[in-house]
Each structure stands twice: as structure tokens, then as C-alpha cells.
Amino acid sequence: MSKDFAGKTAIVTGAGAGIGRATALELAKRGANVVVADIHADTANLVVAQIVNEGGAAIAVAGDLAEQGVIDALVATTVATYGGVDVLVNNAGIMDDMSGPHEVSDELWHRVLRVNLTAPLLLTRAVVPHMLSRGHGAIVNTTSEAGLRGSAAGTAYTVSKHGLIGLTKSAAVVYRDKGIRVNAVAPGGVATSLEVNVKQDSMGLAAIGGYMANVGRIAQPEELAAAIVFLASDAASNISGAIVPVDSSWSAV
Numbered sequence: 001m002s003k004d005f006a007g008k009t010a011i012v013t014g015a016g017a018g019i020g021r022a023t024a025l026e027l028a029k030r031g032a033n034v035v036v037a038d039i040h041a042d043t044a045n046l047v048v049a050q051i052v053n054e055g056g057a058a059i060a061v062a063g064d065l066a067e068q069g070v071i072d073a074l075v076a077t078t079v080a081t082y083g084g085v086d087v088l089v090n091n092a093g094i095m096d097d098m099s100g101p102h103e104v105s106d107e108l109w110h111r112v113l114r115v116n117l118t119a120p121l122l123l124t125r126a127v128v129p130h131m132l133s134r135g136h137g138a139i140v141n142t143t144s145e146a147g148l149r150g151s152a153a154g155t156a157y158t159v160s161k162h163g164l165i166g167l168t169k170s171a172a173v174v175y176r177d178k179g180i181r182v183n184a185v186a187p188g189g190v191a192t193s194l195e196v197n198v199k200q201d202s203m204g205l206a207a208i209g210g211y212m213a214n215v216g217r218i219a220q221p222e223e224l225a226a227a228i229v230f231l232a233s234d235a236a237s238n239i240s241g242a243i244v245p246v247d248s249s250w251s252a253v
């Protein structure tokens with residue numbers, strides 16, 4: 001196993017489960033100090049315990065990343081513990097209820113946008129000064145098939161993931177001469193614990209349901225982690241502003 005992340009520090013959000021967990025474990029195996037950020041302290045601590053048991057280095061920071069105070073604490077703890085940040089994986093996310101534009105509640109709209117789009121902006125804003133001071137950094141955002149098309153989720157989730165692609169491209173251009181690369185993966189279906197509490201009688205669900213037949217093979221979280229870690233690694237040194245579908249060709253259908 002190559003230790004190509006030795007001496008580097010990576011923050012992975014939503015790392016207590018699913019794609020984020022697999023990414024944290026892979027980065028740790030490859031030598032990174034990993035900061036496991038999740039709203040659930042119990043699952044974050046379990047991931048840290050597994051990394052440490054396997055000889056790696058990790059700490060957990062628990063809290064709701066929708067809150068600026070949690071973002072500030074996450075970055076401050078990371079810098080105090082490991083001296084800086086080399087890699088940021090903005091992966092934490094929540095699904096919506098498949099409701100369409102005329103059906104979405106204010107509460108759902110604000111929560112989904114806050115967790116899936118605003119939190120990555122807040123964390124990028126907090127981390128970039130540390131990357132600029134070192135002259136390098138890599139950011140990988142987990143968007144979705146729903147960032148590429150209008151038929152893979154409800155309106156709130158679809159808008160949040162399209163927005164995250166916009167953030168990815170904007171940041172890639174702004175930092176292109178500063179040594180910071182910014183990319184995204186767009187997963188199709190992945191076998192995780194991502195909760196979907198669908199609004200059964202919604203027009204959104206009725207319209208989208210048929211298109212989900214194109215989802216193809218459901219991926220394992222490790223297959224997403226492999227792509228995220230590649231984009232974060234020096235092997236992707238000339239890749240920035242890319243949105244990489246990891247979707248069993250769903251986006252090609």
C-alpha cells in the first residue's frame with residue numbers, strides 16, 4: 001500500500017458512515033492524518049477507533065456542519081492538532097423527500113440547501129486560507145447524479161447538488177494559479193445509509209420514479225472513495241474543475 005498521503009492532513013465530512021467513512025479509511029491507510037467530521041459523535045468515534053486500531057492517525061469532530069460555530073471548531077481543532085489542512089472532502093449530505101417545486105416546504109428547502117451547499121461553502125471558506133499559506137491543497141466535493149440532471153431527486157436536493165457543482169467550478173478557477181485543485185464526484189446509486197423519506201403522494205416522486213430505472217448497478221462506498229482519493233492525490237495533479245461521474249454510466253444513458 002502506497003503511503004502517498006504521509007504527512008498530509010485531510011478533513012472528511014460525513015465520515016461516520018457511507019462514502020465518507022470509506023474515504024476516511026482509505027486516506028488513513030495511505031498515511032494521512034484524518035479528521036472525521038460528522039453530526040453523529042458515536043459513528044465518528046467508531047471510524048476513528050478503526051483507523052487507530054489499523055495503525056493510522058485520526059480524530060473525530062462531531063457537530064452539525066450547517067452551523068458556523070461547528071465549522072470554526074472543526075478547522076481550529078484540525079490546525080491545532082495537525083498544523084494545517086492539505087485535503088478537504090466536502091461529502092456530508094442529506095436527501096430530500098422527492099417533492100417538486102410547488103410541493104417543497106420552507107423547512108426542507110432551507111435544511112437541504114444549508115447542509116448540502118452552504119456548509120461546503122463555509123468549510124471551503126475556512127480551509128482555503130490555510131491551503132493558501134502552504135501553497136497547495138486539494139478539495140473534493142461529493143455532488144450527485146442529481147447535480148447533472150433533473151430526474152434523480154426532488155427539487156431541493158437537485159438544486160443543492162447543481163449548486164455544489166457551481167461551487168466546485170468557481171473555486172477551481174479562482175485558485176487555479178494558487179496550487180489548490182477543486183473537483184467533484186457525482187455518484188449514481190450507492191449502497192449507504194442515506195435516508196430518503198419520500199413524500200408518497202408528491203408529483204415529484206410520480207414524475208421521477210420512472211427515470212430511476214436507468215440507475216444501473218448500485219456501487220459500494222469504496223468505489224466512490226477510490227475516485228475521491230484519486231482526485232485528492234498528486235496523481236490528479238493537472239485535474240481541477242472536473243465533475244467525475246461514478247455512476248455505472250447512468251449519466252451516459
Ligand SMILES: NC(=O)c1ccc[n+]([C@@H]2O[C@H](COP(=O)([O-])OP(=O)(O)OC[C@H]3O[C@@H](n4cnc5c(N)ncnc54)[C@H](O)[C@@H]3O)[C@@H](O)[C@H]2O)c1
Binds near residue numbers: 014040066091143
Ligand atoms: N448513497 C447514494 O446513492 C448517493 C448518491 C449520490 C450522492 N450521494 C451523496 O453522497 C454523500 C454521502 O452520502 P452517503 O450516501 O454516504 O450517505 P450516509 O447517510 O451513509 O452518510 C452521510 C453522512 O453525513 C452525515 N451528515 C449528515 N448531515 C450532516 C450534518 N449536517 N453535519 C455533519 N454530518 C452530517 C451523516 O451523519 C452520515 O454519517 C452525500 O453528499 C450524498 O448526497 C449519495
